[in-house]
Amino acid sequence: MENQIEEIKNRLDIVEVIGSYIKLQKAGVNFRALCPFHSEKKPSFFVSPVRQIWRCFGCSKGGDVFKFVMEIEGVEFGDALRILAKRAGVELKSLPKEFFTRRKKLEEILETACLFYQAQLEKSTQGKKAKEYLLERKFNEESIKKWRLGWAPNTFSSLSDFLLSRKFQKKDIVDAGLAFEGKNGHLIDRFRSRIIFPVFDLNSQVVGFGGRIFGTEDVAKYINTPNTLLYDKSKIVYGLDKARLEARRKDFLILVEGYVDCILSHQNGFENTVAVSGTALSLDHLKLLQRYTNNLYFSFDMDLAGQEATKRGIFLAQQMGFEIKILSLPPEKDPADVISQDPLKWKEIIDSAKSIIDYFFELFLSRFDKEKIEEKKEIVKNLAPFILNIPNEIEKTFWLEKISKELKIKEEDLRKELAKIKLVKNEIATSEKTNDSSKSRREILEEKLLYVVLQEPSFLDKITTEDFIFFSSLSQEILKGLKEKKESLFPPEIKNFYDYLFLKSEIEKLEPSILEKEFNFCKKEIVKMTAREKLEEISKRIQAAEKEKNEETLRGLNKEFNFWAEKIK
Numbered sequence: 112m113e114n115q116i117e118e119i120k121n122r123l124d125i126v127e128v129i130g131s132y133i134k135l136q137k138a139g140v141n142f143r144a145l146c147p148f149h150s151e152k153k154p155s156f157f158v159s160p161v162r163q164i165w166r167c168f169g170c171s172k173g174g175d176v177f178k179f180v181m182e183i184e185g186v187e188f189g190d191a192l193r194i195l196a197k198r199a200g201v202e203l204k205s206l207p208k209e210f211f212t213r214r215k216k217l218e219e220i221l222e223t224a225c226l227f228y229q230a231q232l233e234k235s236t237q238g239k240k241a242k243e244y245l246l247e248r249k250f251n252e253e254s255i256k257k258w259r260l261g262w263a264p265n266t267f268s269s270l271s272d273f274l275l276s277r278k279f280q281k282k283d284i285v286d287a288g289l290a291f292e293g294k295n296g297h298l299i300d301r302f303r304s305r306i307i308f309p310v311f312d313l314n315s316q317v318v319g320f321g322g323r324i325f326g327t328e329d330v331a332k333y334i335n336t337p338n339t340l341l342y343d344k345s346k347i348v349y350g351l352d353k354a355r356l357e358a359r360r361k362d363f364l365i366l367v368e369g370y371v372d373c374i375l376s377h378q379n380g381f382e383n384t385v386a387v388s389g390t391a392l393s394l395d396h397l398k399l400l401q402r403y404t405n406n407l408y409f410s411f412d413m414d415l416a417g418q419e420a421t422k423r424g425i426f427l428a429q430q431m432g433f434e435i436k437i438l439s440l441p442p443e444k445d446p447a448d449v450i451s452q453d454p455l456k457w458k459e460i461i462d463s464a465k466s467i468i469d470y471f472f473e474l475f476l477s478r479f480d481k482e483k484i485e486e487k488k489e490i491v492k493n494l495a496p497f498i499l500n501i502p503n504e505i506e507k508t509f510w511l512e513k514i515s516k517e518l519k520i521k522e523e524d525l526r527k528e529l530a531k532i533k534l535v536k537n538e539i540a541t542s543e544k545t546n547d548s549s550k551s552r553r554e555i556l557e558e559k560l561l562y563v564v565l566q567e568p569s570f571l572d573k574i575t576t577e578d579f580i581f582f583s584s585l586s587q588e589i590l591k592g593l594k595e596k597k598e599s600l601f602p603p604e605i606k607n608f609y610d611y612l613f614l615k616s617e618i619e620k621l622e623p624s625i626l627e628k629e630f631n632f633c634k635k636e637i638v639k640m641t642a643r644e645k646l647e648e649i650s651k652r653i654q655a656a657e658k659e660k661n662e663e664t665l666r667g668l669n670k671e672f673n674f675w676a677e678k679i680k
């Protein structure tokens with residue numbers, strides 16, 4: 112197993128793997144980024160291509176490429192192993208126990224179900240009709256294959272029976288969200304008489320399904336897999352696995368409402384498109400999108416634009432620093448209609464996307480009469496949250512000027528009005544969390560001394576083996592390894608700390624002229640600190656020995672006391 116892990120690591124470049132999840136910037140010999148694991152405005156997340164490790168100096172997370180995938184995908188080691196093996200093109204031979212995770216079991220069921228649905232679309236009578244309908248709606252064969260569209264027959268348990276015949280367990284089928292148990296204990300398929308849209312995670316693994324009713328009536332036009340171990344609708348963005356490269360290249364993402372809009376966009380060359388319901392846009396979705404771009408183009412119909420839930424999603428995106436534009440669709444049309452009729456028209460709409468404030472300003476101007484004082488107030492009230500939410504002051508002023516001119520209100524009065532409106536804070540953390548404050552003074556000093564030594568190895572000679580007693584056991588191990596040139600033999604927990612120090616020494620490179628001063632200062636302070644701790648401890652023991660009138664112990668302790676007292680001077 113060890114060999115296979117090494118082989119995977121050797122074949123993959125950590126910069127490339129991490130770079131496929133988040134935007135990396137070159138910083139000297141390393142790369143840096145905004146940390147995907149905590150909220151921050153200045154990047155403190157670093158990747159070292161030389162050491163093939165990553166580390167965040169804000170939240171202290173770090174490790175190798177496996178650790179990164181585990182953290183960012185929220186999966187276990189076995190899952191990260193599979194993801195990276197697939198990526199590296201390494202076929203796993205001897206599989207460890209931890210490889211067979213619950214996740215893997217459910218993935219297998221979903222993959223099998225997906226193949227079942229796909230075959231039904233091609234071969235069954237009902238399925239063929241569904242496919243005809245898709246072709247009529249301008250889907251082409253290639254898209255049907257690429258997005259793995261399928262058909263769920265109008266029967267009670269075709270899929271469940273098929274899965275049971277493939278030796279899958281009832282409980283697993285239910286847990287995968289594919290069926291539920293009826294009164295008599297038989298399984299009933301969740302998706303019946305529906306066109307199936309598989310939902311993929313970032314690794315294009317099927318994690319759930321959406322189903323559109325076809326050939327029969329149902330109150331729900333669309334239904335989805337309920338939340339399962341693999342499928343959390345607040346964390347999955349449909350189509351992102353296929354859109355992410357293009358999103359980064361073009362540096363913007365188009366958000367549409369539905370599967371059909373999304374697939375037809377891709378089919379017509381707008382591959383930087385994803386589908387997420389405007390009313391359900393969550394903080395997790397936005398964090399995911401922010402890995403690829405800071406520019407979002409929203410496309411939703413006019414009646415939805417005013418809804419609280421939609422506004423909330425937009426506010427959230429605005430507060431996270433996204434640049435937001437809105438696509439204005441012709442009345443009563445959704446993106447799929449426009450694209451399938453005339454892709455060029457869609458391109459025009461994208462090119463003339465309006466900034467969010469322009470869009471809402473126009474929307475409210477069309478709804479209210481700006482000549483009437485009461486309605487003028489309404490416009491200001493409706494627009495206020497969007498303006499207050501702009502993080503940049505210059506941009507804010509730009510809009511205030513524009514609005515005051517248009518509504519014939521003094522800018523000063525407008526500002527006064529806005530000041531009365533309280534902006535509701537949402538779940539975005541306003542403070543940037545760091546772990547540095549939780550470090551003890553000793554940890555900070557020892558870390559600094561060690562990374563100064565890494566930057567200037569000749570200082571190692573200034574620390575003798577007698578000096579080791581001043582340091583914590585972790586630092587002692589590092590110093591010992593460095594002195595004996597046995598860094599490559601560090602056990603994992605020490606290697607982890609060593610990698611961290613090394614990266615830090617590269618990132619926070621000190622001026623060569625101050626290295627010696629820093630080193631001497633840290634060493635002196637560490638010695639003093641240790642001495643004070645020792646003296647306190649010895650004093651207690653002396654008191655105890657005095658009570659017991661133990662002369663011999665006292666003599667020894669006094670000698671020790673003097674030794675440490677010397678160090679404080």
Ligand SMILES: [Zn+2]
Nearest residue numbers: 146149167170
């Ligand atoms: Zn972090």
